[in-house]
Amino acid sequence: MPTLSAGALKRMLHLPADVVIGTPRVERDRADREIVVVPVRPYARGMGRCAECGGHGRPYDRLPTRRWRHLDIGCARLFLEYAPRRVTCAEHGVTVAMVPWARRRSAYTYDFEQQVAWLSVHAPRSAVSALTRVDWKSVGPICRRVADDLRAEQGAGLFDRLRSIGVDETSYRKGHKYMTVVVDHDRGRVVWMHQGHGEKVFDLFFQQLTPDQRASIQVITGDGARWIDECAFRWCPMAERILDGFHIVSWATDALDKVRTAAWREARKQGVAKKGKK
Ligand SMILES: [Zn+2]
Incomplete structure (x- = not known):
């Protein structure tokens, strides 16, 4: 045999x-x-x-x-x-x-945890639990261990050699709370998040960077907010300020909507007037 x-x-x-x-x-x-x-x-x-x-x-x-x-x-x-x-x-x-x-204090191997974490991104916990034959209560801790490792791995050097960054504020909890998000355009990933928005919050981001890290930033994109300009000028005076494509498209779409509504209203008025004449 x-x-x-x-x-x-x-x-x-x-x-x-x-x-x-x-x-x-x-x-x-x-x-x-x-x-x-x-x-x-x-x-x-x-x-x-x-x-x-x-x-x-x-x-x-x-x-x-x-x-x-x-x-x-x-x-x-x-x-x-x-x-x-x-x-x-x-x-x-x-x-x-x-x-x-295996990771410390885990009853599963790295590969097994990786598989469970990957599946959890694509399927509900009940399905992951049934397919992998793991108690559903263990799925959460497995994902947490994998996420912690990923974060530790990607977190190293997160602020090194930044060249082109983007900043934006976004709301959550149905618009009641705001947070500021900074992305690294070159590597396509989020590098920093903080609750709140405005100049003071964006300042916190730059305060974490070393002078070398700040000096490597050449481009800062964002919407037209003045606080972005002011921070950018204070911390990275040599960096170029660029309006990001998302906001330009969004503003252009809004403007187009206004023109369309006005044109429609005008056409409607004329139509009514014509009818009235008859
Ligand atoms: Zn030790």
């Missing part, structure tokens, strides 16, 4: 390179459904890192074997199995050592 090498299985399961994989086995869960269990362990050099800071810690003890839910294999649920170590970190005391396949 042909067998699958550990390396091939590791690739199929998309496990990190620094993971050693054991022989998988098929078991039955409490509901008598088949599950696949794959024993794993981190490479020796990756073992014993503090889960809080990633620094090397001294071995403390070993916890009982536990399982992490991974992506399904065929129709069966698949679990990675490992007895995590605890280490003593100089800074954080005794902590559970980090593992390369």
